[in-house]
Amino acid sequence: MSTQSSRNGPAAHPRFSRTRWSRVLDIHQPEQELAQRSLFELSQRFWYPVYAYARRSGHAPEVANELCLAFFGQLPLTVQRVDPRGQGRFRDFLLDRLHCFLTEDWRKYAEDARLQDLSAPETLEQLEQRLAQDHHASSSPEQAFHRSFALEVLARSLRRLQAEAQQSGREDLFRALQPFLTREPVAGQYQELSRALGSPPLALVIAVKRLRQRFRELADDELMETVASPADLESERAALLGLLADGAA
Amino acid sequence: MTETRILSSEAKFAGTGDLARLAFASAPTGLGAGTIAPRHLAFLPPEALDLDLNDPAQRDFGNYELLEKIGQGGMGVVYRARQKSLDREVALKLLAAGPWASTDFIMRFQREAQSAARMEHPNIVTIYETGAYEDLNYFSMRLVRGRSLAARLAHDGAYDCREAAQLMRKVAEAVDYAHSLDVLHLDLKPGNVLLDEHGDPLVADFGLARRLDQAVAEHGDEVSGTPSYMAPEQAQAHSQHIGAATDIYGLGAILYEMLTGHPPFLGDTPQETLRRVVTTQPETLRSRRGDIPVDLEAICSKCLAKDPRARYQRAREVADDLGRFLDGREVSVRPVGRFERIGRWARRDPRMAVAAAALIASLSLASPPPACSGDAPRPMPSPRANCFGKGVAKPPCNSSRTVTVMPRSHACSPTSKNRNMPARSAWRNLSGGGSA
Numbered sequence A: 001m002s003t004q005s006s007r008n009g010p011a012a013h014p015r016f017s018r019t020r021w022s023r024v025l026d027i028h029q030p031e032q033e034l035a036q037r038s039l040f041e042l043s044q045r046f047w048y049p050v051y052a053y054a055r056r057s058g059h060a061p062e063v064a065n066e067l068c069l070a071f072f073g074q075l076p077l078t079v080q081r082v083d084p085r086g087q088g089r090f091r092d093f094l095l096d097r098l099h100c101f102l103t104e105d106w107r108k109y110a111e112d113a114r115l116q117d118l119s120a121p122e123t124l125e126q127l128e129q130r131l132a133q134d135h136h137a138s139s140s141p142e143q144a145f146h147r148s149f150a151l152e153v154l155a156r157s158l159r160r161l162q163a164e165a166q167q168s169g170r171e172d173l174f175r176a177l178q179p180f181l182t183r184e185p186v187a188g189q190y191q192e193l194s195r196a197l198g199s200p201p202l203a204l205v206i207a208v209k210r211l212r213q214r215f216r217e218l219a220d221d222e223l224m225e226t227v228a229s230p231a232d233l234e235s236e237r238a239a240l241l242g243l244l245a246d247g248a249a
Numbered sequence B: 001m002t003e004t005r006i007l008s009s010e011a012k013f014a015g016t017g018d019l020a021r022l023a024f025a026s027a028p029t030g031l032g033a034g035t036i037a038p039r040h041l042a043f044l045p046p047e048a049l050d051l052d053l054n055d056p057a058q059r060d061f062g063n064y065e066l067l068e069k070i071g072q073g074g075m076g077v078v079y080r081a082r083q084k085s086l087d088r089e090v091a092l093k094l095l096a097a098g099p100w101a102s103t104d105f106i107m108r109f110q111r112e113a114q115s116a117a118r119m120e121h122p123n124i125v126t127i128y129e130t131g132a133y134e135d136l137n138y139f140s141m142r143l144v145r146g147r148s149l150a151a152r153l154a155h156d157g158a159y160d161c162r163e164a165a166q167l168m169r170k171v172a173e174a175v176d177y178a179h180s181l182d183v184l185h186l187d188l189k190p191g192n193v194l195l196d197e198h199g200d201p202l203v204a205d206f207g208l209a210r211r212l213d214q215a216v217a218e219h220g221d222e223v224s225g226t227p228s229y230m231a232p233e234q235a236q237a238h239s240q241h242i243g244a245a246t247d248i249y250g251l252g253a254i255l256y257e258m259l260t261g262h263p264p265f266l267g268d269t270p271q272e273t274l275r276r277v278v279t280t281q282p283e284t285l286r287s288r289r290g291d292i293p294v295d296l297e298a299i300c301s302k303c304l305a306k307d308p309r310a311r312y313q314r315a316r317e318v319a320d321d322l323g324r325f326l327d328g329r330e331v332s333v334r335p336v337g338r339f340e341r342i343g344r345w346a347r348r349d350p351r352m353a354v355a356a357a358a359l360i361a362s363l364s365l366a367s368p369p370p371a372c373s374g375d376a377p378r379p380m381p382s383p384r385a386n387c388f389g390k391g392v393a394k395p396p397c398n399s400s401r402t403v404t405v406m407p408r409s410h411a412c413s414p415t416s417k418n419r420n421m422p423a424r425s426a427w428r429n430l431s432g433g434g435s436a
Helices: A014-018 A020-025 A032-045 A047-056 A061-078 A090-102 A106-115 A124-134 A141-167 A171-181 A189-197 A201-224 A230-244 B016-025 B103-116 B149-156 B161-180 B209-219 B244-260 B270-279 B294-303 B315-327 B338-348 B350-366 B423-430
Strands: B064-073 B076-083 B088-095 B127-133 B136-141 B193-195 B201-203
Touching: A020 A032, A020 A090, A032 A061, A047 A061, A047 A090, A047 A124, A047 A141, A061 A090, A061 A106, A061 A124, A090 A141, A124 A141, A141 A171, A141 A201, A141 A230, A141 B016, A171 A189, A171 A201, A189 A201, A201 A230, A201 B016, A201 B136, A230 B016, B064 B088, B076 B136, B103 B127, B103 B136, B149 B193, B149 B244, B161 B201, B161 B244, B161 B294, B161 B315, B244 B294, B244 B315, B294 B315
Parallel strands: none
Antiparallel strands: B064 B076, B076 B088, B088 B136, B127 B136, B193 B201
């Protein structure tokens, strides 16, 4: 589902004119190099959904990883031939490009990708572990792709949240309060934590409130990079919620 | 709900469905609308510090009783509070640096606040105390019962030129005092200038606001706050160039807005504003508002020079030039010719000017005119003088010593005292060497 703004190129909204996807939509503008770099950076974030798609298509882990290498290596160059402006959101574009890519003899691109020093952001073992926990065996490659995309947005937001806590030297606090990101403490739990951490209960209440809020900000920030207008952001939020909220694979 | 878990090399995360609801189903954060820049976890948004004052437990803040919320900004939330130990009302600012802020940052901030608390100046908001209560960091300060200059500008628009100069002269003097104690503000803007019940300015948050913003910038990839008042060296993060001249730029930016109703630079996004701050010149004051005197424009432009070395080097110099402007004297940034100087003096002291002119006229009549030599004098550049308002008679020639400019009209009569003024004294005044 794409909106008018994304079909016609970068949105006029200033905040969205600087997202990576907006820059990709500017691919035919003079700053083509910037558009290609933006697409490369953005696509690298979503290695896992492409890997999940390849695995659900029946490829072995090593082959799926090889496929990812080849795909991400050639992706920035393909947009010279394909106008991304007809593709709507980045998620749709990525899947569409993957479909096209798989109709070719993709192995010829793998060596080029190695020459570019391209490598997976996670080890095969980590990718396999995620796959085993995130998906039912019966899910289709497309379902696996979309669900993994949504999970990747959440995972990236959480990693950034944890990194910020580390930057402030508050890892202990993060470990203690992370469980309350999605659930309310039971009676007396804040007092218990207060004794354990040496922080007053009021400070813990505020810390949890801020943790949740910052997580939402980071998720929005992650998602914004993949859309080009406020309307696209809203529809993408709803779509990803639909993919994950019922817990179905 | 299937308790599916997201895998991560760093951490085991909470239930996926709940996490998705938190991320995607909650009220929008405002990032999409471009209203809030992403900030680090360590910094609390104002709403997190919005305490429920109907709750006695939240109203009680150690040695303070919180009475009323009176303001908020990126740096924190300000409450009117009663300091129990001294039974006085103060302003208490709860800082955005909350439970997630690093201890190192808190210590640096407290040191900065102690430094700022040394200042005692009628145009600086006095800081009483800094501390932490229930892990919430705060500082207390004098309660100013008025509004900020930003609120005044938003409500009533631009200032009259003289009023703007008078107010900014006081602000510049306050900044000069702080600099003499090695305290820089580095975040001067209308929102940090409070106006008391008499309309007098008090500069707030010396050295403190910037400390928080710096920390945000260190941790985040977004510009925090509004950069419309940032000096180019701040916008480019050239910390080695940040110093007193950075505050001089801030003075110029405030003066600019007081005169025009707009900051010198304002883009659609903070990044666009920053780009303009660094690469473009602000629209000239007189193109925005035709009645701004050239001297005031020159003072403001000097403050807003891109190169810190091209600005006034001391806030005192800004205050002095604004004082000269208010007195109608020559300002340091726009030297004027002899005749304009005379015209300015005549406007400042019309009775003395007429007396001097009359004396010179009588001396000229009493003695033969000197032989004409040299160029003819320039006409008076300004026709606005009280006594010379209808223009000036062009003299037949120019003497090296004697000024022969004569008024056509003698609307301002000399006093008897002035009539008897010795010629030497009159000349001293005319040439700018007197008490003018």
